[in-house]
Each structure stands twice: as structure tokens, then as C-alpha cells.
Amino acid sequence: MSVLIGYARTSTVEQEAGLEAQKRELNALGCKRTFSEQVSSVAHREQLDVALDYLRDGDTLAVTKLDRLARSMRDLISIVDRIEAKGAALRILAMNLDTATPTGRLMLNVLGSVAQFEREMMLERQREGIAKARDEGKYKGRKPTARAKADEVRALLAEGVGPVEIARRLNIGRTSIHRIVKETSAGQSQATHL
Structure with missing residues (x-):
């Protein structure tokens, strides 16, 4: 019997309301169990590992948004590979996307690439802004x-x-x-x- 497994994540403890909203949405979807954590996407996500290990053949891992799951296209591909190795699928609610279908797998790759492109563009703009602020003597950096x-x-x-x-x-x-x-x-x- 296939089971829906939820995964919810926020980056900081201050985002408690966001984490609770994700859990409510996943529970309303019918997730049998939801794994959650408050950790940056660049840190080790222990509960994500537990959720992926928990998956069985035919199960589906559900997340509310793509950015709650993966930090880059490479990370996304790695996670999807682990899910598929279990014979499971991935569902991203905000995108109405389910990798159990060929269209869902195609859309995931396209959207993941676009998300990574947007992040790289944002980081480039941020670096340019910092360089400009330094040139103008306005950039102080973060407080040590x-x-x-x-x-x-x-x-x-x-x-x-x-x-x-x-x-x-x-x-x-x-x-x-x-x-x-x-x-x-x-x-x-x-x-x-x-």
C-alpha cells in the first residue's frame, strides 16, 4: 500500500509559523507521517535523510515547495535519485507536480533548472551590490x-x-x-x- 510521507523545513527557529503552516498543509493532504526540521538548506538535513530512508516502494514524499527540499539542481537530482531508488515518487504541492508521471519528471527538471538560474542571478546581483557599496565606502560586512x-x-x-x-x-x-x-x-x- 502506497503511503504519503511529508517533509517540512524552515531555515531558522524564528520561522516557526512557516513550519507549522507546512505541517498543516501536509497533514491536510493526508500524509501518514511528516518529518520536519529547522535548519539551513546548506547544513546537514538530518530529518530529510530520515524521511528518505523511511520511504518504501510505491510511497510518495510530499513537500509544500521546491525550496523546502533542495538548495540546487545538483542537490535536487541527488534527492530525486534517492527517492526513485526506493521506487517512490516526489510531489511538490505549490507546483502541482508529481514525479510518478513522465510529465511530472520533465517539469521537475525544467523548474529545478529555472530555480537554480534564478538563485545564481540573485547571488550575482548581490555580489555586484556589495562591490558597489565597497567602492562607495558603504559596505561594512556582517558584524563579527x-x-x-x-x-x-x-x-x-x-x-x-x-x-x-x-x-x-x-x-x-x-x-x-x-x-x-x-x-x-x-x-x-x-x-x-x-
């Missing part, structure tokens, strides 16, 4: 959030708290913590040579 928390990182390290826990508590990356540690030890070794 981890460096602003350097004192807190050092204090927690002094208390014996590990980098993973510090990253979780301060909501910064472990790489930033290691950079702060490296800069601190470099500063201390220079001070001892004076």
Missing part, C-alpha cells in the same frame, strides 16, 4: 558575532567547559571558538617574548 563573545569564550574555557558546549551555550561555531583560543595563545606567547 563570535569575536564579540571572545571574553565569554575565554571565561568558559577557564571554567573547564569544552568547545562543543561553549558553541551550544553561546550559539557560535566551534571553528570560532578554536580561532579565539588560537588568537589568545598567540597573544600570550608574544607577551612572554617582550
Whole structure:
């Protein structure tokens, strides 16, 4: 018996309403189970992997929009390959698209290519805008959030708290913590040579 499986995703915790709206739409469609997560599309999407592993022959993975599923055409093709390897199909509600049909598969490839083209054009315009702002002296870049928390990182390290826990508590990356540690030890070794 074929089963509808839902997948919902938003990029940040602040988009809770968007995630709930996706879940409601997937439940109204009749999804037996819906996997959801709040993670950037460029990060590892653990619940997407779980949903893909959950699929069985004849099942359909349903998503509300294409951008909730894939970050690029290559990513989309990889996901669709995993779905088809299971003997399952993909349904994208906003596009009324179902890869169980030959027309649906064709449309997915066309629309995925257009979406990737649009993203690349947007990134190009963004780079041009940043270059123009730099030339005009208006571009400052993003605020270095981890460096602003350097004192807190050092204090927690002094208390014996590990980098993973510090990253979780301060909501910064472990790489930033290691950079702060490296800069601190470099500063201390220079001070001892004076």
C-alpha cells in the first residue's frame, strides 16, 4: 500500500509559523507521517535523510515547495535519485507536480533548472551590490558575532567547559571558538617574548 510521507523545513527557529503552516498543509493532504526540521538548506538535513530512508516502494514524499527540499539542481537530482531508488515518487504541492508521471519528471527538471538560474542571478546581483557599496565606502560586512563573545569564550574555557558546549551555550561555531583560543595563545606567547 502506497503511503504519503511529508517533509517540512524552515531555515531558522524564528520561522516557526512557516513550519507549522507546512505541517498543516501536509497533514491536510493526508500524509501518514511528516518529518520536519529547522535548519539551513546548506547544513546537514538530518530529518530529510530520515524521511528518505523511511520511504518504501510505491510511497510518495510530499513537500509544500521546491525550496523546502533542495538548495540546487545538483542537490535536487541527488534527492530525486534517492527517492526513485526506493521506487517512490516526489510531489511538490505549490507546483502541482508529481514525479510518478513522465510529465511530472520533465517539469521537475525544467523548474529545478529555472530555480537554480534564478538563485545564481540573485547571488550575482548581490555580489555586484556589495562591490558597489565597497567602492562607495558603504559596505561594512556582517558584524563579527563570535569575536564579540571572545571574553565569554575565554571565561568558559577557564571554567573547564569544552568547545562543543561553549558553541551550544553561546550559539557560535566551534571553528570560532578554536580561532579565539588560537588568537589568545598567540597573544600570550608574544607577551612572554617582550
